[in-house]
Amino acid sequence: xxxxxxxxxxxxxxxxxxNLAIEDFDTILNSPEYSAVLGxxxxxxxxxxxxRVQMRMKSNVIxxxxxxxxxxxxxxxxx
Numbered sequence: 001x002x003x004x005x006x007x008x009x010x011x012x013x014x015x016x017x018x019n020l021a022i023e024d025f026d027t028i029l030n031s032p033e034y035s036a037v038l039g040x041x042x043x044x045x046x047x048x049x050x051x052r053v054q055m056r057m058k059s060n061v062i063x064x065x066x067x068x069x070x071x072x073x074x075x076x077x078x079x
Contacts, residue, residue: 002034006046018057025050 009024025046028034035043069077 002028002031002037005034006038006042009049013053013056016060018053018060021053022050022057025053 005024005028009021009028012018012021012024028038028046029043029050038046066078069075
């Protein structure tokens with residue numbers, strides 16, 4: 001089950017459903033049973049992946065704001 005949740009999180013990232021991916025990562029990281037199945041090394045990788053996904057979420061928000069400003073021809077804000 002733990003590995004299935006990790007795979008689902010990866011699929012959510014590919015579909016740009018970052019919030020759902022983070023929820024799945026948190027499910028793994030907050031569950032002693034799942035963490036034990038995966039081991040310390042893999043949990044460390046999941047922590048890093050979660051941080052990357054959070055960064056990607058922030059960059060998407062910035063891009064969307066820039067796109068919106070560009071659409072409204074506000075080029076100073078679209079930087």
